[in-house]
Amino acid sequence: MSPTADSVLQELTERSGPPLSRVQAKISPVLHPWLCRFISLSPYVVMASGDGRGRCDASPRGGAPGFVRVLDERTLFIPEESGNRLLQTLRNLTESPGVGLLFLIPGMPETARVNGRAEPVTCDDPRWSTLPLADDERERLRWGSLVHVEEAYYHCGRASRFAGLWDVERINRNQSDPPLSKRPAVAAGGETDVRHSGPVHGVLGREPVPQAGPARPAG
Numbered sequence: 779m780s781p782t783a784d785s786v787l788q789e790l791t792e793r794s795g796p797p798l799s800r801v802q803a804k805i806s807p808v809l810h811p812w813l814c815r816f817i818s819l820s821p822y823v824v825m826a827s828g829d830g831r832g833r834c835d836a837s838p839r840g841g842a843p844g845f846v847r848v849l850d851e852r853t854l855f856i857p858e859e860s861g862n863r864l865l866q867t868l869r870n871l872t873e874s875p876g877v878g879l880l881f882l883i884p885g886m887p888e889t890a891r892v893n894g895r896a897e898p899v900t901c902d903d904p905r906w907s908t909l910p911l912a913d914d915e916r917e918r919l920r921w922g923s924l925v926h927v928e929e930a931y932y933h934c935g936r937a938s939r940f941a942g943l944w945d946v947e948r949i950n951r952n953q954s955d956p957p958l959s960k961r962p963a964v965a966a967g968g969e970t971d972v973r974h975s976g977p978v979h980g981v982l983g984r985e986p987v988p989q990a991g992p993a994r995p996a997g
Contacts (some may be wrong), residue, residue, distance in 0.1 A: 887935020
C-alpha cells in the first residue's frame with residue numbers, strides 16, 4: 779500500500795525532529811517592517827488558492843513595485859487587472875477564502891510569504907473609495923482582493939540559489955536564444971495544439987475535458 783501524506787509526515791517528523799527555534803520564530807502573525815518593505819518593492823506575486831474540494835491554482839500577478847498595497851500590519855490589498863477571464867482565483871474564493879502569497883524582487887534570492895484569507899472587493903463596494911488607488915486605477919479596475927494576514931515570514935534564498943534563478947548569464951542566454959516558444963503553437967481553426975495524456979479538469983464547469991485529438995491539417 780502506498781504511503782499516505784499523514785504517514786510520510788509522521789516519519790519525517792520522527793526522523794528529522796521539529797523545526798529549529800529560529801525557523802519557528804520567524805513566522806509572524808502580522809507584517810513586520812521588513813516584510814512591509816519587501817512587499818512595497820516587489821513587482822511580482824504568485825497567489826495560490828483552492829476550491830472547496832482542495833483543487834488548487836497558483837496565479838501570477840505583476841505591476842509596478844508596490845502594486846500590492848500594505849494597508850496595515852494585518853491587511854493587504856491586491857488590485858485585480860483584467861486578465862484571461864478564467865477568473866480561477868475568484869471562483870476558488872467563492873468556495874474557500876484561504877490564499878498563499880509568494881512575493882519576489884528581481885535579483886534578490888530571498889522571498890516573502892504571506893498566508894491568510896482573501897475577500898473580494900468590487901468597485902461598487904463602499905470601501906472602494908477608501909483604498910489607496912490612483913485615480914486611473916479607481917476608474918479602470920473592477921475588483922481587488924483584501925488579504926487578511928494570518929501568518930507571514932521571509933524565506934531564505936536557498937531555492938533561488940539552487941535554481942540559479944537570477945543568474946545573469948542564464949537570463950541573457952534565454953533572452954537571446956529562448957529555450958522554447960513564448961506559447962504553444964496554434965493549429966488551424968485557432969485551437970491550441972496541446973495534447974493531454976489523460977482527462978484534465980475544466981475551469982468553467984469543473985468537469986473533465988476529453989483528451990485532445992490530433993491537430994487538424996491546415997487548409
